Amino acid sequence: MKKKDFMKKLLYFMKDYKKESVLAPLFKMLEAFFELFVPLVVASIIDDGIVPKDSEHIIRMCLLLDMFYYRTVFCGKVCCWSGNRDSL
Numbered sequence: 001m002k003k004k005d006f007m008k009k010l011l012y013f014m015k016d017y018k019k020e021s022v023l024a025p026l027f028k029m030l031e032a033f034f035e036l037f038v039p040l041v042v043a044s045i046i047d048d049g050i051v052p053k054d055s056e057h058i059i060r061m062c063l064l065l066d067m068f069y070y071r072t073v074f075c076g077k078v079c080c081w082s083g084n085r086d087s088l
Contacts, residue, residue, distance in 0.1 A: 020082040027082070031075035034068045041065050 014021055041061050049058035 017085070020085045024079050024082040027075040027079040031072050031079060034072040034075065038065065038068060041068070 041064055045058055045061045045065075048054065049061060
């Protein structure tokens with residue numbers, strides 16, 4: 001079977017799952033994006049908050065970490081939901 005024929009057949013079977021086929025990779029990418037910023041925020045907490053003893057910066061960055069955490073969990077749940085919907 002040629003690649004072109006295989007892709008046509010694959011797209012035929014995926015026509016009912018267009019939304020999920022886009023949502024799962026998109027939200028997985030967003031989840032990875034949020035996860036990659038965590039070390040940068042922690043470094044900022046250490047360098048700009050703990051060393052100069054700036055408690056306001058520490059609190060602000062911890063709230064940012066908290067926001068990243070909840071958005072990462074949300075993106076992961078949406079990704080799992082749309083991935084599971086595709087496989088059912």
